[in-house]
Amino acid sequence: AQTVTQSQPEMSVQEAETVTLSCTYDTSESDYYLFWYKQPPSRQMILVIRQEAYKQQNATENRFSVNFQKAAKSFSLKISDSQLGDAAMYFCAYRSPRLPTGANSKLTFGKGITLSVRP
Amino acid sequence: EPEVTQTPSHQVTQMGQEVILRCVPISNHLYFYWYRQILGQKVEFLVSFYNNEISEKSEIFDDQFSVERPDGSNFTLKIRSTKLEDSAMYFCASSEFFGAFFGQGTRLTVV
Numbered sequence: 001a002q003t004v005t006q007s008q009p010e011m012s013v014q015e016a017e018t019v020t021l022s023c024t025y026d027t028s029e030s031d032y033y034l035f036w037y038k039q040p041p042s043r044q045m046i047l048v049i050r051q052e053a054y055k056q057q058n059a060t061e062n063r064f065s066v067n068f069q070k071a072a073k074s075f076s077l078k079i080s081d082s083q084l085g086d087a088a089m090y091f092c093a094y095r096s097p098r099l100p101t102g103a104n105s106k107l108t109f110g111k112g113i114t115l116s117v118r119p
Numbered sequence: 120e121p122e123v124t125q126t127p128s129h130q131v132t133q134m135g136q137e138v139i140l141r142c143v144p145i146s147n148h149l150y151f152y153w154y155r156q157i158l159g160q161k162v163e164f165l166v167s168f169y170n171n172e173i174s175e176k177s178e179i180f181d182d183q184f185s186v187e188r189p190d191g192s193n194f195t196l197k198i199r200s201t202k203l204e205d206s207a208m209y210f211c212a213s214s215e216f217f218g219a220f221f222g223q224g225t226r227l228t229v230v
Contacts, residue, residue: 035218043208045162045221052217091162103174104150104214106164 002027004094006110013082014118020067021077021113023092031097034068034075035107039089048090051075079115087117121145125211125222132201132229140196140225142211151194152212152219153186155179162210168194201229 003026013019025034036048051059051068058066063083067076079086091112096105124143132138144151153165166176166186173186185197194213198205206229212219 033217037221042223043156043226044223045210045212047218047220050218093162099174101169101174103167103169104216104219106152106167106175106177107154107162107212107219108164109162111161 002094002108004092004108004110006092006113008113010114012116012118015082017082018080019082021090023075023110025073025094029096033095035093036077037091037093082117084117087115089114123211123213123220123222125225127225129226134203134229135200137199138201140209142194142222143192144194144213145220148213148215150214153196154210155207157207203229205229
């Protein structure tokens with residue numbers, strides 16, 4: 001079974017600075033998908049960014065980018081120009097390729113990291 | 120922008136009662152999921168649904184739970200005979216091909 005590890009329970013960043021959140025995963029699959037989700041105090045889960053394992057290019061979405069190291073099974077999230085609204089819990093998630101039925105497989109989440117932003 | 124809608128936002132129920140959590144997925148999505156998050160813990164997969172049947176379920180999803188897509192738009196999670204440990208945030212999600220989009224969640228409190 002696949003596992004996702006987020007070893008840092010908390011991080012803090014100064015507003016306007018850059019912060020990197022770490023995530024590692026364990027899998028024997030060669031094709032898969034990785035995601036970062038943000039969970040603000042409202043507790044809604046918001047998709048931040050996604051990466052297909054077969055793509056060598058790291059995904060970017062505005063101030064959010066990833067450093068995907070497939071050999072090391074590492075998938076870190078970089079937040080540039082941090083804003084107060086970035087304060088939230090961030091979850092790394094893994095998804096296998098499709099099931100034999102053609103259905104998308106489930107997301108496996110890490111334990112999450114709480115990011116605080118200092119004004 | 121299309122979104123996943125869940126009702127109710129908060130439900131309080133007595134132990135032993137049945138509850139139905141409702142979700143309206145994004146209309147052109149094909150895959151539907153239920154996840155739960157016990158306060159302070161990680162998000163756990165319960166069940167996925169595709170082509171009008173369960174495609175995958177976790178060990179948590181036992182006979183106490185069931186899912187339905189009764190009318191082509193709603194997607195429901197029924198929990199029979201609720202227990203105190205069922206208290207959690209329940210998230211519905213839907214997806215097209217890649218990442219899943221989550222609803223705002225239903226906070227279930229069993230007393």
